[in-house]
Every structure is written in structure tokens, then in C-alpha cells.
Amino acid sequence: MSGPAFKNWQTIQDEVLRRIHAREWPPGHVIPGEVALAREFGCARATVNRALRALADAGILERRRKAGTRVALHPVSKATVDIPVIRREIEDRGRAYDYRLLTRETAPPPPRVQAELGLNGAAPCLHVTALHSADGAPYVHEDRWISLATVPQAAEADFTTVSANEWLLTTAPYTHGDITFAAEGAAHPAAEILTCPEGTPVFVIARITWDHGRAITTVRLTYAPGYRVRSEIGPATL
């Protein structure tokens, strides 16, 4: 009868967003509690909870026990970037994937890698470099160190047919990781391998992955010029 029935959590989420945008609830404002909103909207508290929790995950609301729920002072938008396996990334764009192992050796890692993997100097690591191509053109250069302390099976994998990228995912799944995007000038030897002059602006992704606190691998992916990462932003993200 009277306006839209606030019966599902999405409707409630929209209404809350509307009040925020309309400045009925300005940034920093403490909004009514779940019980009050449930009464107002004529629904169960769990439904309100679902809507508010989603908005809190998106960074629009800040919730604390006893203190209540308030509109975030500084709305932090979040973009979720998909990190697929490189082969999939290429094949999904309808291009032919090719993989070539360049080097593979067991060696003590340089200090930078030791620090990233949280190792002491003596720990042996597997150093692998490879080239992934799309339609015959260089796509990305992979420079990877694998911690043999965490993944001893890697010592017996040769990585000639299956990339370390995929082998690790199927063999040593990670629990969490850290990723960095940067712009750099192509350096030796990635520049030659990607067949571009040294200093050419290239997109670099550096990634470290762990399994329950034990470092698995650290990798630098140097993409051929022109590579881009696209993503979507929005209030309803997860």
C-alpha cells in the first residue's frame, strides 16, 4: 500500500544508500540500530543485518559493537581485480597460448628474495624464469623464486610443459598473498625477451604467496608494453 515494501535485503540496502546520498545520514552519522531499522522496515533483524553487513564490507559503513553503525567518514571505494592463471587470461581473450621455460636452477636467493620469503641465508630456493606468449607474441616474462622449505616437491618438477604458475596452484595452494602493481622501465633480461628496448614502460606485477604463514613463492611478472588491468568499482563489492 504505502510505497515500496522493504522486505528483501537488497531493497533495504538501496534505501540505506539513498539516505546516505541524500545526506539524511551524512558521513560520520550514527544510524539507528538494527532493531529500530527492522521495526521501521517491517522485517526481521537478520534481514537488516544482511544489508548493513554488505555495506560495511563495501567500506561505506563502519560497524562496532556497542558503538553502533556509522556512515564512513572517508568512503573508500574498493575495486576487485581478478587474478587468473596466465594461460586462462590469454585463452579467455581468444588468443593462442604458448609457454617456454627459459631457466631453472637451484640457488641461494638474493637478499631481496630472502627477505620477501622470510628465509635465512642458507635456505635453498628454486629459481625459474619463463616466457608466456599470446598468438606467438611475447606476453609476459615470469621471474620466480620458490621456497623449497615450503614446497620440497618443486625440486622434482621440471616446468617444461606446465608453467610454475599452474603447477603451484594445483600442488601448493596458498591461503593468502600480497600483490603490487607498478610501472617500470623494461630491464635486462626481460627487455630482450619481450623484444622491446630497455627502458620501455612496462607493467610489472610482483606477488608473494603464503600457506598459513609459510612463504611459498615470490614472482615478478613483466608484461609486454600495452598491458592493462581493468576492474570495476562499486558500492556492492565483494
Next chain:
Amino acid sequence: MSGPAFKNWQTIQDEVLRRIHAREWPPGHVIPGEVALAREFGCARATVNRALRALADAGILERRRKAGTRVALHPVSKATVDIPVIRREIEDRGRAYDYRLLTRETAPPPPRVQAELGLNGAAPCLHVTALHSADGAPYVHEDRWISLATVPQAAEADFTTVSANEWLLTTAPYTHGDITFAAEGAAHPAAEILTCPEGTPVFVIARITWDHGRAITTVRLTYAPGYRVRSEIGPATL
């Protein structure tokens, strides 16, 4: 009595992840339905639902009505990148923020911008360029077009004290957006403004935001050399 009680959704999530990692449920495998799992774990179906839905959001499970829930064939890890206001981004690192408006003019946008904003040629836009600095050093160059059709109030804002970045967030909040990360060679005039030679590898973020399907603004952020974007990755499995 017997092992851990699967009473909360996090415990159930961990157990499901364990079975996936242990290959009890290999990729592509259709796992038992919610009712069956609820019976096995001795909890309510809603609790199982909460755990499985979270894993589906993370890209580890794929759920479809009637077809059931299956382990994803190709695990897509997701990294969530925070997109703060530039001033916050600088101040949160303990650096002094400074903002300077460079140009501001009403003009018909070039074809590229017209296409991005979904406008026809006649629609007037506001073109704003500015420099954000950290500790007195150039931090990022902002090149922005604002659709006056969507945000007519922008015509009266001067953007000398408050950046368009912040003004838009408080005045015309967006519902969703699109973002692209790329590496490029610094070009005129951003190169001079960032005080680096043309061609220097720089990180570029291009962003378009909409409010319910109406384009608000498109912006190119050219960061000074050395800029990086960091993020964390959630669990992935294959």
C-alpha cells in the same frame, strides 16, 4: 567428544577448504547439498549457506540452483584494491598534502571522452587539470572531464581549494565505476608538471564513474615515477 564441533560458519568454511585442498573434493566436483552438509555438521542450513556463499563470492565455489554447488575448475583469485581520496592517500602515509588547480575550462570534449561518457557532440563538459603534491614533490597529475549534463552544479564550483576529486565525492556520489591500471611513458603536459623527462615510465589510472547509468566523470591520473599499488589476495584453490 569427536573432533571440532562445526558450529560456526567459519569453522565450516575451513573444513570445506580443507577437503578441497586435500583433493577429497577435486576441481569440478559437485559437493553435497546444503541440507546434507547441515546434517553432517550438525548445524542449521543457514549456517552452511553462509559458509558456502562466502566461498562462492571468493571464486572458489560455483553455485547454481538445481545444479548444486561445485568446486571451481579455474580458481580466480581476487585482489581488492582500495581507492581512497588522493588527499587521504597522501596524508595516511604521514606526508604533507598540497593541491594546485592548473586549468579549468568549459569545452566540448574530444571524441575519446565523448565516447567514454556516452555523450553526443553538443554536450558541454568541464575540463579540469590539477596537481596533487606530497611533501612538496609532485605526486599525481589529474586530468578530468566532468559531464555538466549529469552534474550541472559543477559549473559553479571553482576547484581552487577543494579538488574535483573530493568535490565530486561529496556532491555527486557514484553508484559504480570502471578503472584501468596501465604503464605508460610520461607525455606532455604531465611529464613537465611531474618534472620528469617525457617517456619516463609512469603509472596511469583511468577511471570512469556513473550514477545510475548517467556518466559523471572520466579522469586520468598520471602518478610520479615510483608509484605502486599494493593489495592483498584471498585464498585460491585448484
Next chain:
DNA sequence: GAGTGGTCTAGACCACGGT
């Protein structure tokens, strides 16, 4: 058509953390 996930309800207990 029937089975699965998606969601809502009304009630309950718990844990955290301001006061």
C-alpha cells in the same frame, strides 16, 4: 516437475567494548 540454492522470519544466546 522437482530439486537446489536464495532468502526471510522470529527468537535466542554470545562477545565485544563503551560507560
Next chain:
DNA sequence: CCGTGGTCTAGACCACTCG
């Protein structure tokens, strides 16, 4: 202390979609 969000329960109906 005690209010608030966090979560669980047992049951129900709905919506999608596969067969």
C-alpha cells in the same frame, strides 16, 4: 554493566533451472 552487532536455529516459502 549492559547495549550493540555477530551469529545460530528451525522452519518456511520462493525462484531458478535442469532434466
